Amino acid sequence: MNTVASLIMTAQPPQQAAEPTAARVDVKAMPKILGRLTRLALRYPIWSGAAVSCALGAAVFNLITPRLLGQAVDQAHHLLVDGQFNPAATHAALLTTALLIVGTCAVRGTLTGLQGFLGEAIAQRVGYDLRLAFFQKLQHMSFSFHDTNHSGDLIARGMLDLEGVRGFLETGVLRVITLVLLLGVGSWQVLRADLQLGLLSLSFVPFVIWRATQMGALLRVTWNRLQEMLSNLTLDMEENLQGSRVVRAFASRSFELAKFDRIAQAALELSNRRIVIRMGAMSVMNLAYYSAMALVLFFGGRRVADGSLTVGMLTEFLTFMSILQQPVRQVGMVVNSSARATSSGRRLFEILDAQPEIADVPGAKNLVIDQGVLRLENVAFSYPGSTRNALTDINIEVSAGRTLGIVGAPGSGKSTLAGLIPRFYDVTAGRITIDGQDIRRVTLQSLRRSVSLVQQEIFLFDTSIHNNVAYTDPWAQEERVIEATSIAQLHEHIATLPKGYSTRVGERGVSLSGGQRQRMSIARGLVSQPDIIILDDSTAAIDAATEQRVRAALRDAVNHMATIIIAHRLSALKDADEIVFLEGGRIVERGNHQHLIGAGGRYAALWALQNRTDGYLGTAGHPLEEAQVS
Amino acid sequence: MISSGGGGGGGGGGGFADRSMRNAVDQGEEIFTRFDSRIVQRLWGFFGPHRLYFVAALSAVLLFTAVQVAIPYTVRYSIDASVGTSTIALTTVLSVFGGLIVLYAIMQFVQEWLSSCLAQRVIFDLRRAMFAHLQDVSLSLLDQTQVGRLMARLQGDVGSLQEFLENSVSAIGDLFLLIGIIVVLLGMDLKLGLLTLSVLPLLVLARALWIPWAKVKFRRARESSSSVNAALAENISGIRTVQENRREAFNFERYTGLVQENLEAQIGSSQASQIMVPAVDILTGAALAIVVVVGGEAVLGGTLGVGVMVAYIFYVQRFFDPIRTLSMQYTMMQRAAASGHRIFEVLDLPITIADRPDPVEITQATPGIEFRNVTFGYRPDQPVLHALNFAVKPHQTVALVGPTGSGKTSITALIHRFYEAWEGEVRVGGHDVRDISLESLGQTVGLVLQEPFLFSGSIYDNIRYGVTGADKADVIAAAVAVRAHDFIMQFPDGYDTQLGQRGRNLSIGQRQLLSFARALLAKPKILILDEATANIDSFTEQAIQQALKVLLNGRTCLVIAHRLATIRDADLIIVLERGRIVEQGNHDELLKRRGLYSRLHSSSHDSFDDIAAPLAAYAA
Numbered sequence A: 001m002n003t004v005a006s007l008i009m010t011a012q013p014p015q016q017a018a019e020p021t022a023a024r025v026d027v028k029a030m031p032k033i034l035g036r037l038t039r040l041a042l043r044y045p046i047w048s049g050a051a052v053s054c055a056l057g058a059a060v061f062n063l064i065t066p067r068l069l070g071q072a073v074d075q076a077h078h079l080l081v082d083g084q085f086n087p088a089a090t091h092a093a094l095l096t097t098a099l100l101i102v103g104t105c106a107v108r109g110t111l112t113g114l115q116g117f118l119g120e121a122i123a124q125r126v127g128y129d130l131r132l133a134f135f136q137k138l139q140h141m142s143f144s145f146h147d148t149n150h151s152g153d154l155i156a157r158g159m160l161d162l163e164g165v166r167g168f169l170e171t172g173v174l175r176v177i178t179l180v181l182l183l184g185v186g187s188w189q190v191l192r193a194d195l196q197l198g199l200l201s202l203s204f205v206p207f208v209i210w211r212a213t214q215m216g217a218l219l220r221v222t223w224n225r226l227q228e229m230l231s232n233l234t235l236d237m238e239e240n241l242q243g244s245r246v247v248r249a250f251a252s253r254s255f256e257l258a259k260f261d262r263i264a265q266a267a268l269e270l271s272n273r274r275i276v277i278r279m280g281a282m283s284v285m286n287l288a289y290y291s292a293m294a295l296v297l298f299f300g301g302r303r304v305a306d307g308s309l310t311v312g313m314l315t316e317f318l319t320f321m322s323i324l325q326q327p328v329r330q331v332g333m334v335v336n337s338s339a340r341a342t343s344s345g346r347r348l349f350e351i352l353d354a355q356p357e358i359a360d361v362p363g364a365k366n367l368v369i370d371q372g373v374l375r376l377e378n379v380a381f382s383y384p385g386s387t388r389n390a391l392t393d394i395n396i397e398v399s400a401g402r403t404l405g406i407v408g409a410p411g412s413g414k415s416t417l418a419g420l421i422p423r424f425y426d427v428t429a430g431r432i433t434i435d436g437q438d439i440r441r442v443t444l445q446s447l448r449r450s451v452s453l454v455q456q457e458i459f460l461f462d463t464s465i466h467n468n469v470a471y472t473d474p475w476a477q478e479e480r481v482i483e484a485t486s487i488a489q490l491h492e493h494i495a496t497l498p499k500g501y502s503t504r505v506g507e508r509g510v511s512l513s514g515g516q517r518q519r520m521s522i523a524r525g526l527v528s529q530p531d532i533i534i535l536d537d538s539t540a541a542i543d544a545a546t547e548q549r550v551r552a553a554l555r556d557a558v559n560h561m562a563t564i565i566i567a568h569r570l571s572a573l574k575d576a577d578e579i580v581f582l583e584g585g586r587i588v589e590r591g592n593h594q595h596l597i598g599a600g601g602r603y604a605a606l607w608a609l610q611n612r613t614d615g616y617l618g619t620a621g622h623p624l625e626e627a628q629v630s
Numbered sequence B: 001m002i003s004s005g006g007g008g009g010g011g012g013g014g015g016f017a018d019r020s021m022r023n024a025v026d027q028g029e030e031i032f033t034r035f036d037s038r039i040v041q042r043l044w045g046f047f048g049p050h051r052l053y054f055v056a057a058l059s060a061v062l063l064f065t066a067v068q069v070a071i072p073y074t075v076r077y078s079i080d081a082s083v084g085t086s087t088i089a090l091t092t093v094l095s096v097f098g099g100l101i102v103l104y105a106i107m108q109f110v111q112e113w114l115s116s117c118l119a120q121r122v123i124f125d126l127r128r129a130m131f132a133h134l135q136d137v138s139l140s141l142l143d144q145t146q147v148g149r150l151m152a153r154l155q156g157d158v159g160s161l162q163e164f165l166e167n168s169v170s171a172i173g174d175l176f177l178l179i180g181i182i183v184v185l186l187g188m189d190l191k192l193g194l195l196t197l198s199v200l201p202l203l204v205l206a207r208a209l210w211i212p213w214a215k216v217k218f219r220r221a222r223e224s225s226s227s228v229n230a231a232l233a234e235n236i237s238g239i240r241t242v243q244e245n246r247r248e249a250f251n252f253e254r255y256t257g258l259v260q261e262n263l264e265a266q267i268g269s270s271q272a273s274q275i276m277v278p279a280v281d282i283l284t285g286a287a288l289a290i291v292v293v294v295g296g297e298a299v300l301g302g303t304l305g306v307g308v309m310v311a312y313i314f315y316v317q318r319f320f321d322p323i324r325t326l327s328m329q330y331t332m333m334q335r336a337a338a339s340g341h342r343i344f345e346v347l348d349l350p351i352t353i354a355d356r357p358d359p360v361e362i363t364q365a366t367p368g369i370e371f372r373n374v375t376f377g378y379r380p381d382q383p384v385l386h387a388l389n390f391a392v393k394p395h396q397t398v399a400l401v402g403p404t405g406s407g408k409t410s411i412t413a414l415i416h417r418f419y420e421a422w423e424g425e426v427r428v429g430g431h432d433v434r435d436i437s438l439e440s441l442g443q444t445v446g447l448v449l450q451e452p453f454l455f456s457g458s459i460y461d462n463i464r465y466g467v468t469g470a471d472k473a474d475v476i477a478a479a480v481a482v483r484a485h486d487f488i489m490q491f492p493d494g495y496d497t498q499l500g501q502r503g504r505n506l507s508i509g510q511r512q513l514l515s516f517a518r519a520l521l522a523k524p525k526i527l528i529l530d531e532a533t534a535n536i537d538s539f540t541e542q543a544i545q546q547a548l549k550v551l552l553n554g555r556t557c558l559v560i561a562h563r564l565a566t567i568r569d570a571d572l573i574i575v576l577e578r579g580r581i582v583e584q585g586n587h588d589e590l591l592k593r594r595g596l597y598s599r600l601h602s603s604s605h606d607s608f609d610d611i612a613a614p615l616a617a618y619a620a
């Protein structure tokens, strides 16, 4: 599968995924994207060959029918080739023609059906490849990619755009081929039969091509804008539902509806415009087609009247034209579907061509843990697209069995620091090592197996408690899961639930309390028995008594791990071997509790504030200033 | 012809977090139970407001069909004119033909345009009705499903119904065309007409055999595509957790299984839809053969004009076109029926929390809160709050504390009437919340949720979410009060900084500050803070409290916090345990009682080396 995935992804030089989705039409984009799509289908050469052969066969047999029907009319009209009229022979001839017609239709029908089936089968196979490639790509794109791409938009690409592309392969490509074949073979046939009538019956073709091209360009602009609008609509509805508590808390129903109306109305108008463009072009094309038929009728009729043409021949031309009518009607669909496939394909390839910023370097080795010493050396980091450094000049060391505490105001860079260790982001300067191995040189798999980060923002899947806790290791023994939930002080609560570990937790864990969610997430981080565990503000929603029990249990269970605790409540950090105080992305104070209290700086002030007996409002001044003055 | 994006659509949930190989597709679908089966009738209700459009579209379709039927008829006369068996001159016939084709082009445009407009409008109304309905559905229902599942209905299902509706007017046209052609065929020559049409029963039989078989395949395709989409959506939403837990390979393998199953199902369904193509074609051939033999004989015998025979050939070919498109429409119809079902299921979700007729408005300047014997729970027979009694008097600041899961957040949800109490009364400003209009309740009670949720958009728009008319100065004042102004100004774009999904480009504490500012800006008469400062350092917290003291002067306030320093100044502290009030009083009183509060209090000071005693006491 991997080779297929890589084929899909490397068919084109990489582009940046976050490219703005402008409504501008790039003339070269259409053939490029459609060409690339077609090449995807050609990866199934046998199937594609068979499909095209069937299309060819169907077209040929389709073109035989006019001849047979014309012949039948002539037979009925006493105009046998040899000029003689013999009722018995004519009967026989009519019968033969009739049988031939049934036969031709049967073959044509079978081939058409086969062609349709093969077309769909190929499109489904390409869809299969694309689905897997898309999924795999998203799984490997780094956090910074997912920071800038809205999940709703990615889902829309993986569902709607993938369908748009598949739809084109399913019907568009083969229809184009059928159209070209019918036109090609048919023109040759009719031009050979009668140059004048042939030219007349084909006279509408250039006009249709011209209009169709124009329509394609217009439709593409509209499709781009429409897709953007629909994507806005999706995001709007999705966020409204995700934030349903906020929407209700502010009683913003009418505001939300007005916003919905505005976007939906815009989408509706674009949608209508798309139809006007399509139908306007289509009706003009049909007019051209019927005008050509009128010409055939006029000139052909006159020639039948003066005897230079048989009725059968005229019928043949007319039937030929009526066969062409189907493809002419489909031109609209084909152009529409290729316009859609172009804009969908672009959106899809944008993702498939994006390169993950964080991946294993060639020859990456597995992380080998010996002493379990984590070291950050002169680390600096800034988020992509941001000019400010989120972290500057960070030097830290933690080893197995020891604990590092991190404190700091919101936005001081604590979570950012935590995210660098499992390599969710790469440092901009400096380096991070574990037992001397630069984490950029080891495999992600082994790194993330050793480092467990319990994120500050909790995400739980809407499945059972067991499945959530055992997410890291789906085959984890029951005992390990229970051990983890016991450390997180959750086991007792789960035991009281009627369904125990099979209780469903709801989307993002809505049916749990804030503290229960947080403890689930701690338990999940423990199941894999990591060497380094980072708890990012993981006890903020837990009462102090429970927190103490969690910490006590953790201390017993994890004394072989290196632990990093980020917290605002200092009692959680007091016993850490070292505590660093972050401010604006820099370490401004460090040392153990005693040392920091003695130093009388920010940490000491914070400690005093949290432990004063008279409450926050008792004094007017800022405690930090007070502390620093004293 | 199956486009799998339609029917199932996407959803979240159940996909990969599951260890068993069974895919839990149905998780989160249980809420959709009430449903009455009159889809068509109810859909028709949505056409009502656009009756004019509908009539116009239908007339256009009829006219268009008539023109379509008439065109081959003129071909007949022009042939007859050419061979000299007709009295009407070729030029006359052709000028009629010319008129008809112009009419054809015009009517084609008009009918498609009208019918698409109609379909779009109906769909717009339908989607809006669903969206509006979802704004009123209570959280107790929404909690049980996933946003992805609702989105699948709002997008995927609405989409496939739209596809169907856009095509259904032309399907009506096709039906008329069939009837028109039958009439003309029989009218031109009864015997030949009857013979030609004798293939129809065969077609009907073939379809009758085909339908039950195809239905199964189509359903399988729909279902498999919806589970593929659900799995994709789930993986994308939880991508950070996936990477953090190194589940990439496992999930990929699981997904491959689903996609493989989908591939097979889709191929099966395309088999089912393509098998009808040869059948229809063979019958076309048979009908043509009948025309050739029977019609040819009649022409030979002089009982039929050659023009009629040519016209027959035309009609028979046209005749099977609508049949072909109608059978393509069948799959679309199947899908649309399933989608319609799912759409009306959403519209039928019961609304349990709504204004009673003639609700009261809260007019007091500072309303209080009172719980009278309130019992409440989320799941039947599992009460979370037990016969709770307490009051927050106007102007008071009351704190709720208690171990996690003791029911604090549930209390705030009841005050805002997110859920309905099982027993007892929740009163705000002297009225039962069930008597107060939701609008008024929303304006009176400001809530800072435990889990901050921000919308994507600018910081400015997020803060003024509750008061859309607020001007910049008010927004800045609110941001200053919660100490968010400084960090906002550090961004190059200041208040116009665009936030990512859920405020992703901010730290959690920063998100919490914004959600706090948002509540303050609305100047609620009652402010409820549910762990509003849990992720914020004590310095900032203290500064906020000092600002609030001025801002909230004279307001009623309910504060929940685990950090006891946050609530020391409250007028009353209520200590909850397992949904019951175990003690209440102010900080000093409670400390003296040496109960749960004092144990919680000492835990937040002691380190874990000296907790053995309080821990044992707590466990006892």
Ligand SMILES: Nc1ncnc2c1ncn2[C@@H]1O[C@H](COP(=O)(O)OP(=O)(O)OP(=O)(O)O)[C@@H](O)[C@H]1O
Binding pocket: A510, A511, A512, A513, A514, A515, A516, A541, A542, B143, B378, B379, B384, B402, B403, B404, B405, B406, B407, B408, B409, B410, B411, B450
């Ligand atoms: N939507 C829900 N569906 C089912 N059960 C729920 C739901 N919300 C909460 N619960 C359960 O109700 C109980 C009380 O939850 P609540 O959120 O009120 O606790 P809390 O006191 O706010 O806790 P915390 O301090 O952890 O936030 C918990 O046991 C929780 O599992």
Ligand SMILES: Nc1ncnc2c1ncn2[C@@H]1O[C@H](COP(=O)(O)OP(=O)(O)OP(=O)(O)O)[C@@H](O)[C@H]1O
Binding pocket: A147, A383, A386, A390, A408, A409, A410, A411, A412, A413, A414, A415, A416, A417, A456, A537, B504, B505, B506, B507, B508, B509, B510, B535, B536
């Ligand atoms: N994904 C991101 N993209 C861009 N900027 C970010 C991103 N995440 C955080 N930031 C910015 O980086 C800075 C540090 O954020 P970080 O999350 O590390 O703070 P923190 O110390 O964890 O704060 P808190 O106590 O609130 O959790 C903040 O100013 C924040 O706005």
Ligand SMILES: [Mg+2]
Binding pocket: A414, A415, A416, A456, A536, A537, B507, B508, B509
């Ligand atoms: Mg953080």
Ligand SMILES: [Mg+2]
Binding pocket: A513, A514, A515, B408, B409, B410, B450, B530
């Ligand atoms: Mg809570």
